Amino acid sequence: MQTHILGYPRIGSNRELKKACEQYWSGKNELQDLLQAGRESRRENWKLQQEAGIDLIPCNDFSYYDQVLDMTLSVGAIPERYKVIAEKSSIAQLDLYFAMARGFQKDGFDITAMEMTKWFDTNYHYIVPEFTKNQQFQLSDDKILDEFIEAKKAGIKPKPVIIGLVSYLLLGKEKEEGFDKLDLVDRLIPVYIDLLAALQKEGAEYIQFDEPFLALDLDEKSRAAFTFVYEEIRKQFPDLKFILATYFEGLKDNRSFCLNLPVDVLHIDLVRGPSELDAIIRELPKDLSLSLGIVDGRNIWKNDFAKSLELIQKTKEKLDSNRIFLAPSCSLLHVPYDLELETGLIPEIKNWMAFAKQKLQELKVLQDLADGNAEKRIGEFKDNQNAHKSRRTSSLIHNLSVKSRLEEISEDDTLRKNPFSLRKTQQQEALGLPQFPTTTIGSFPQTKEVRSWRAKFKKGELNAQQYDTLIKGETEKAIRRQEEIGLDVLVHGEYERNDMVEYFGEQLEGVLFSKRGWVQSYGSRCVKPPIIYGDVSRPESMTVYWSQYAQSLTKKWVKGMLTGPVTILQWSFVRDDQPRSQTCKQIALAIRDEVRDLEKAGIRIIQIDEPAIREGLPLRKAEWQDYLKWAIDCFKIASSAVGDSTQIHTHMCYSEFNDIIENIAYMDADVITIECSRSQMELLNAFSTYNYPNEIGPGVYDIHSPRVPSTEEILSLLDKAQKVIPAEQLWVNPDCGLKTRKWEETEKALKAMVNAAKMARVTVVTN
Ligand SMILES: CN1c2c(nc(N)[nH]c2=O)NC[C@@H]1CNc1ccc(C(=O)N[C@@H](CCC(=O)N[C@@H](CCC(=O)N[C@@H](CCC(=O)O)C(=O)O)C(=O)O)C(=O)O)cc1
Numbered sequence: 001m002q003t004h005i006l007g008y009p010r011i012g013s014n015r016e017l018k019k020a021c022e023q024y025w026s027g028k029n030e031l032q033d034l035l036q037a038g039r040e041s042r043r044e045n046w047k048l049q050q051e052a053g054i055d056l057i058p059c060n061d062f063s064y065y066d067q068v069l070d071m072t073l074s075v076g077a078i079p080e081r082y083k084v085i086a087e088k089s090s091i092a093q094l095d096l097y098f099a100m101a102r103g104f105q106k107d108g109f110d111i112t113a114m115e116m117t118k119w120f121d122t123n124y125h126y127i128v129p130e131f132t133k134n135q136q137f138q139l140s141d142d143k144i145l146d147e148f149i150e151a152k153k154a155g156i157k158p159k160p161v162i163i164g165l166v167s168y169l170l171l172g173k174e175k176e177e178g179f180d181k182l183d184l185v186d187r188l189i190p191v192y193i194d195l196l197a198a199l200q201k202e203g204a205e206y207i208q209f210d211e212p213f214l215a216l217d218l219d220e221k222s223r224a225a226f227t228f229v230y231e232e233i234r235k236q237f238p239d240l241k242f243i244l245a246t247y248f249e250g251l252k253d254n255r256s257f258c259l260n261l262p263v264d265v266l267h268i269d270l271v272r273g274p275s276e277l278d279a280i281i282r283e284l285p286k287d288l289s290l291s292l293g294i295v296d297g298r299n300i301w302k303n304d305f306a307k308s309l310e311l312i313q314k315t316k317e318k319l320d321s322n323r324i325f326l327a328p329s330c331s332l333l334h335v336p337y338d339l340e341l342e343t344g345l346i347p348e349i350k351n352w353m354a355f356a357k358q359k360l361q362e363l364k365v366l367q368d369l370a371d372g373n374a375e376k377r378i379g380e381f382k383d384n385q386n387a388h389k390s391r392r393t394s395s396l397i398h399n400l401s402v403k404s405r406l407e408e409i410s411e412d413d414t415l416r417k418n419p420f421s422l423r424k425t426q427q428q429e430a431l432g433l434p435q436f437p438t439t440t441i442g443s444f445p446q447t448k449e450v451r452s453w454r455a456k457f458k459k460g461e462l463n464a465q466q467y468d469t470l471i472k473g474e475t476e477k478a479i480r481r482q483e484e485i486g487l488d489v490l491v492h493g494e495y496e497r498n499d500m501v502e503y504f505g506e507q508l509e510g511v512l513f514s515k516r517g518w519v520q521s522y523g524s525r526c527v528k529p530p531i532i533y534g535d536v537s538r539p540e541s542m543t544v545y546w547s548q549y550a551q552s553l554t555k556k557w558v559k560g561m562l563t564g565p566v567t568i569l570q571w572s573f574v575r576d577d578q579p580r581s582q583t584c585k586q587i588a589l590a591i592r593d594e595v596r597d598l599e600k601a602g603i604r605i606i607q608i609d610e611p612a613i614r615e616g617l618p619l620r621k622a623e624w625q626d627y628l629k630w631a632i633d634c635f636k637i638a639s640s641a642v643g644d645s646t647q648i649h650t651h652m653c654y655s656e657f658n659d660i661i662e663n664i665a666y667m668d669a670d671v672i673t674i675e676c677s678r679s680q681m682e683l684l685n686a687f688s689t690y691n692y693p694n695e696i697g698p699g700v701y702d703i704h705s706p707r708v709p710s711t712e713e714i715l716s717l718l719d720k721a722q723k724v725i726p727a728e729q730l731w732v733n734p735d736c737g738l739k740t741r742k743w744e745e746t747e748k749a750l751k752a753m754v755n756a757a758k759m760a761r762v763t764v765v766t767n
């Protein structure tokens with residue numbers, strides 16, 4: 001029996017790589033410093049896994065920005081617009097790579113970044129490959145080979161991790177009409193073959209191909225592509241050992257298809273699809289080995305050794321040990337580095353948890369327990385079972401009043417008092433907003449200074465009153481700036497928040513937060529997901545103080561700003577001892593109380609952000625309706641307890657709405673703001689086709705780049721929007737929050753936006 005890891009976090013246990021990247025981008029360090037930070041991150045990870053006794057250690061799981069973008073560079077799928085930069089002889093390959101990830105606005109160039117989207121149902125984002133009809137591929141970067149050689153030199157037996165050819169194509173987007181990305185298989189396969197030949201020459205034995213799409217709904221064309229690709233690769237490389245990694249779902253209807261692909265090892269996610277094991281081992285072809293994804297790569301709870309051993313034992317009854325691999329369910333990219341770095345956790349709860357480093361240890365113990373070395377691990381087995389017993393019975397988890405409140409939720413709690421048509425009139429009267437009201441999504445630039453105040457406050461270098469005064473000062477500046485810009489509905493700026501989810505996690509009971517539990521979200525950006533360990537409740541109001549303060553500074557309306565229950569659930573580590581729907585309802589009740597308190601405090605417009613509703617969709621379509629029912633109900637529980645004249649907004653970014661528009665309408669938010677500018681308002685079509693009745697704020701400029709849009713550009717987007725949505729339903733706002741931007745560009749962009757709205761008002765009146 002062998003152990004292996006599908007991938008390890010790479011941002012650095014102290015976010016060293018994040019810091020090195022950001023310093024390099026801002027010109028504060030040299031390329032050599034960044035490359036050195038990369039080498040150190042890899043060496044540290046390999047050493048750690050070697051010391052933990054892992055048998056097959058991955059390489060090429062490292063990335064300076066994103067593993068999909070790495071593959072794009074490796075296969076030479078560099079979009080045309082970057083080639084002009086590449087032709088500038090002075091530019092390093094890594095700078096070209098960062099230009100693709102982040103855009104390139106210097107030396108007279110103004111080149112937009114490649115699109116970024118969610119990595120399946122995780123909070124990680126990848127850079128979407130772009131394909132054209134005449135797309136050509138060629139091996140264009142040595143990263144995979146170089147890291148393999150580097151790992152060998154570090155004294156390990158590396159297993160290169162490569163995004164499988166079919167998943168790579170399926171992750172991409174056709175940038176022209178008239179072809180299907182899967183038609184590019186024939187052109188891409190020679191590049192994979194060149195790469196494998198180079199790796200084989202350097203002595204590679206095992207190669208891991210990540211093919212997560214094998215766990216999703218597949219059409220016949222995709223299946224045919226998988227068969228063709230793996231038969232071709234097998235033919236060319238009879239001696240290499242291929243591990244086909246599937247994850248994030250069970251194989252379901254793809255089971256027998258996957259079992260018959262000509263590879264050596266099939267990796268399955270037994271956390272997401274535990275019930276499939278019997279059928280898989282029954283049907284497993286004799287020449288196929290099985291990698292049991294047994295340790296949860298998406299959560300931070302300790303593995304239950306007794307349960308895992310049952311699964312391993314079952315497999316051992318049918319398979320020789322040398323055909324069994326033990327692994328985490330997916331890459332460990334999605335969990336933090338090391339639980340031992342956490343000093344402030346309640347010891348009882350800490351004893352229920354495992355981060356990446358601890359998960360390595362778990363695999364090793366399971367291997368010993370299952371493979372003839374049980375005696376030396378008996379103590380660890382007992383400790384593990386005691387931890388699980390303590391978790392099952394702990395009084396820290398259960399809150400009877402939360403449970404009984406949950407049972408009392410009725411249909412009525414999910415409904416506003418009156419339909420939108422009646423509410424709209426009352427809100428118009430109460431709020432007195434102009435046509436095309438302008439607003440922003442909530443956050444304003446979180447400067448280094450603001451973050452440093454919070455860091456000092458946490459370290460005790462600033463007391464609560466000093467911190468409060470500083471944040472109030474920043475909030476007041478934001479209010480004055482918004483008044484000066486001429487926005488209609490203001491926000492307080494979210495300066496008091498470290499993160500839109502973590503901030504709420506810190507204030508809810510039943511939720512823990514870590515000090516160093518960073519997980520990569522995209523590029524150098526990281527999040528510290530809250531850890532929901534017990535029944536959730538809200539001991540006191542969480543946002544009223546700041547909203548009320550901001551409202552006291554101005555005669556304009558200030559929007560209250562909350563994160564919705566589904567997003568809090570989705571971006572946290574959640575309990576695995578009760579259904580997600582149950583946990584989500586508990587959070588919904590806490591947010592409901594907050595909404596009520598904001599209303600009582602005189603806040604008449606309240607935004608409940610739900611950017612993660614769509615990413616929470618199960619990966620298999622058959623399960624969508626069940627999820628949508630409880631997820632949308634949770635939003636409604638959170639938002640429905642207010643009077644008709646209180647206006648509820650929601651905000652979503654990164655969402656395609658076509659297939660869930662009916663459910664979005666059922667949320668019945670008075671106003672929904674959405675990310676729209678990068679699709680040039682295309683996302684609005686779903687709302688238009690559905691005759692979406694409530695108000696909509698399509699984002700009129702991209703907030704991911706420092707580029708300042710012109711008034712004309714915004715006006716033309718507003719014109720486009722009015723062609724599909726009646727003017728009286730439209731709001732004007734950016735795509736998303738502005739926390740990652742600088743004030744300099746923010747002010748200019750918002751002025752252009754307000755101007756465009758004013759001009760649109762005139763045009764509509766004269767029409
Ligand atoms: C909207 N998005 C979000 C997602 N998930 C979330 N949980 N939150 C989101 O907002 N998913 C989808 C998208 C992803 N987008 C982003 C955008 C931006 C970030 C981001 O900026 N992350 C920050 C960390 C934010 C934070 O927690 N800040 C803390 C602590 C900051 C820190 O590093 N402190 C320093 C000391 C500071 C100093 O002295 O200068 C330290 O600890 O060393 C805070 O503000 O208090 C990032 O930097 O990565 C993430 C996802």
Ligand SMILES: N[C@@H](CCS)C(=O)O
Pocket residue numbers: 441442443500561609611651653736737738739
């Ligand atoms: N209110 C949040 C939403 C981000 S999705 C913000 O403005 O940052």
Ligand SMILES: [Zn+2]
Pocket residue numbers: 441611651652653735736737
């Ligand atoms: Zn957003």
